[in-house]
Amino acid sequence: MDIVKKHHRVALSMRRLQPIVLVAMLSVVLCACGYAFFYLKHDPLLTDLGQRLQGMSPQHPLGTDHLGRDTFTRLLLGGQQTLGYSLLALGTALLLGIPFGLLAGYRRGWVDRIFVRISNGFLAFPDTIVAIVLSGLLGAGIGNLVMAIVIVKWVNYARLVRSIVLGEAEKDYIRIARTNGLPSGTIMRRHLLPHVIGHVLVMASLDLGKIILLISSFSYIGLGTQPPLPEWGAMLNDARPYFQSRPELMLFPGIAIVITVLLANMLGDMLRDRFDVKKDDWSREVPS
Amino acid sequence: MSVLQVEHLYKTYHSYPSHIGWRNERKAKSVEGARFGWLGRWFKQSSEQTGVTALDDISFQLQQGECLGLVGESGSGKSTLARCLLGIESADRGRIVLAGEELGGQSQSEHQLRQQRRHIQIVFQNPTAALNPKLTIRQSLLDPYREYRHQLDLNYFRADREDRFARQLMEAVELPTALLDRYPHQLSGGQRQRVTIARAISIEPKLVVLDEPTASLDVISQAAILQLLAQLKQELGLSYLFISHDLAAVCQLSDRIMVMKEGQIVDRCLRHELFEQERHAYTQELVSIF
Numbered sequence: 001m002d003i004v005k006k007h008h009r010v011a012l013s014m015r016r017l018q019p020i021v022l023v024a025m026l027s028v029v030l031c032a033c034g035y036a037f038f039y040l041k042h043d044p045l046l047t048d049l050g051q052r053l054q055g056m057s058p059q060h061p062l063g064t065d066h067l068g069r070d071t072f073t074r075l076l077l078g079g080q081q082t083l084g085y086s087l088l089a090l091g092t093a094l095l096l097g098i099p100f101g102l103l104a105g106y107r108r109g110w111v112d113r114i115f116v117r118i119s120n121g122f123l124a125f126p127d128t129i130v131a132i133v134l135s136g137l138l139g140a141g142i143g144n145l146v147m148a149i150v151i152v153k154w155v156n157y158a159r160l161v162r163s164i165v166l167g168e169a170e171k172d173y174i175r176i177a178r179t180n181g182l183p184s185g186t187i188m189r190r191h192l193l194p195h196v197i198g199h200v201l202v203m204a205s206l207d208l209g210k211i212i213l214l215i216s217s218f219s220y221i222g223l224g225t226q227p228p229l230p231e232w233g234a235m236l237n238d239a240r241p242y243f244q245s246r247p248e249l250m251l252f253p254g255i256a257i258v259i260t261v262l263l264a265n266m267l268g269d270m271l272r273d274r275f276d277v278k279k280d281d282w283s284r285e286v287p288s
Numbered sequence: 289m290s291v292l293q294v295e296h297l298y299k300t301y302h303s304y305p306s307h308i309g310w311r312n313e314r315k316a317k318s319v320e321g322a323r324f325g326w327l328g329r330w331f332k333q334s335s336e337q338t339g340v341t342a343l344d345d346i347s348f349q350l351q352q353g354e355c356l357g358l359v360g361e362s363g364s365g366k367s368t369l370a371r372c373l374l375g376i377e378s379a380d381r382g383r384i385v386l387a388g389e390e391l392g393g394q395s396q397s398e399h400q401l402r403q404q405r406r407h408i409q410i411v412f413q414n415p416t417a418a419l420n421p422k423l424t425i426r427q428s429l430l431d432p433y434r435e436y437r438h439q440l441d442l443n444y445f446r447a448d449r450e451d452r453f454a455r456q457l458m459e460a461v462e463l464p465t466a467l468l469d470r471y472p473h474q475l476s477g478g479q480r481q482r483v484t485i486a487r488a489i490s491i492e493p494k495l496v497v498l499d500e501p502t503a504s505l506d507v508i509s510q511a512a513i514l515q516l517l518a519q520l521k522q523e524l525g526l527s528y529l530f531i532s533h534d535l536a537a538v539c540q541l542s543d544r545i546m547v548m549k550e551g552q553i554v555d556r557c558l559r560h561e562l563f564e565q566e567r568h569a570y571t572q573e574l575v576s577i578f
Binding site for chain 2: 175177180181186
């Protein structure tokens with residue numbers, strides 16, 4: 001019995017510690033990338049062919065790339081680009097998807113019918129293909145890539161929100177709110193949004209990882225960030241020809257991508273626990 | 289003074305699928321003609337014939353401070369009547385006059401409709417479904433109040449501060465105020481039903497529709513809830529429309545009793561007359577089973 005109790009207590013303290021560690025790590029990544037411009041001594045865009053493909057040294061902690069630019073500086077600026085645009089794309093998709101899903105699920109009628117047609121259309125194609133076609137049509141560039149990602153992703157959120165709302169809207173408490181004369185907007189905001197937000201945030205944080213990968217892989221094939229701006233995927237691509245001599249040039253952006261995606265996924269798990277009212281309650285108690 | 293007056297209410301459910309809701313109900317009617325088009329005038333004809341009559345010429349009055357019991361077996365149209373009163377569904381024909389104003393009149397604006405809805409509140413059978421599981425008890429309780437805050441004229445409760453108001457409500461239904469910040473799943477069934485009752489009386493409506501409020505509770509909680517309802521009726525001067533198939537509960541609380549069968553009111557009587565010999569045959573049958 002004691003062992004079970006002790007084990008539970010250890011597990012519990014791990015559960016409590018995990019979010020703190022996670023948030024700390026994530027904010028380190030964000031701060032490092034966010035403040036890159038202010039404290040770095042090297043210009044990430046300045047080429048210096050005399051210094052190309054240098055190894056690690058006190059001047060260049062992670063060495064230099066094939067044009068003599070400081071890798072560390074570029075890694076941080078690249079993170080700024082990758083994370084910034086991922087969050088921008090994700091945020092826009094959420095702002096579009098949640099209200100649309102709420103409307104379609106709650107009001108039904110023509111809004112819903114139009115929405116279902118559109119989303120079925122999008123479902124017929126894989127995300128990546130649509131994004132490639134769109135950025136091919138709109139032209140290469142990070143702005144168009146973000147737009148393509150938003151167009152592909154918002155439907156998923158709207159579908160998720162719609163399906164949850166469809167289930168909830170028939171319940172008695174919504175009926176009571178309606179007979180109480182609450183306007184539809186208030187019902188959606190006050191009664192339906194709390195049901196939706198947890199699921200949406202979990203999906204969003206899992207998607208954040210996917211979007212980071214998507215932006216990186218599009219930059220890798222040259223459809224995303226354009227040179228000379230650094231981006232983790234583009235850096236991987238730049239380093240490809242020198243993989244034999246300087247493998248770390250590919251390793252560093254790769255590790256950065258892996259860590260960030262992992263952190264985003266862990267954030268998703270944490271948010272799921274946080275928004276589950278019932279589970280939250282359970283984890284606070286130690287069985288006696 | 290009569291709080292509620294229902295005159296010649298008719299309602300038929302057609303065989304086409306329609307979602308419950310006053311918006312869709314109206315739409316379904318207009319769709320009926322259009323959907324079949326030139327192809328099947330016959331079908332339209334037949335669909336009208338296969339409708340189920342849920343309410344058939346219902347008329348009654350409900351006085352201020354009175355509790356009117358409505359009994360009948362499942363499917364007799366009791367809950368349909370409640371839904372029509374609440375405006376969740378609309379009747380085909382007939383008039384509902386609530387607190388002196390006709391409900392759902394043609395000239396009514398959205399604003400007037402909302403004004404009127406504050407006079408009527410409902411307590412459903414299942415308190416678990418009637419409370420939003422993601423909101424705390426406090427939030428659920430204050431929901432109607434926040435909507436009508438500026439139009440309220442409260443006699444019994446004082447609503448100057450939200451916190452004090454919520455506490456008063458909890459005290460009125462004899463719940464500890466410590467439960468205010470809990471979630472519904474942390475409360476027992478009886479406690480949850482008390483919360484829904486507190487919410488229903490919070491804006492001091494003229495009429496509370498009780499749609500089988502004790503059906504999902506155990507015997508002891510049932511008795512306690514009935515006692516509480518009787519007490520609140522006394523203190524706040526509420527009127528109840530008490531819908532139930534539990535004759536014992538209805539007898540305990542109601543002043544008058546109506547018996548419904550297949551959409552019609554087949555019998556009406558005062559409480560103490562229910563067991564007399566000259567009652568309608570169906571009433572006698574119900575009483576004998578009970």
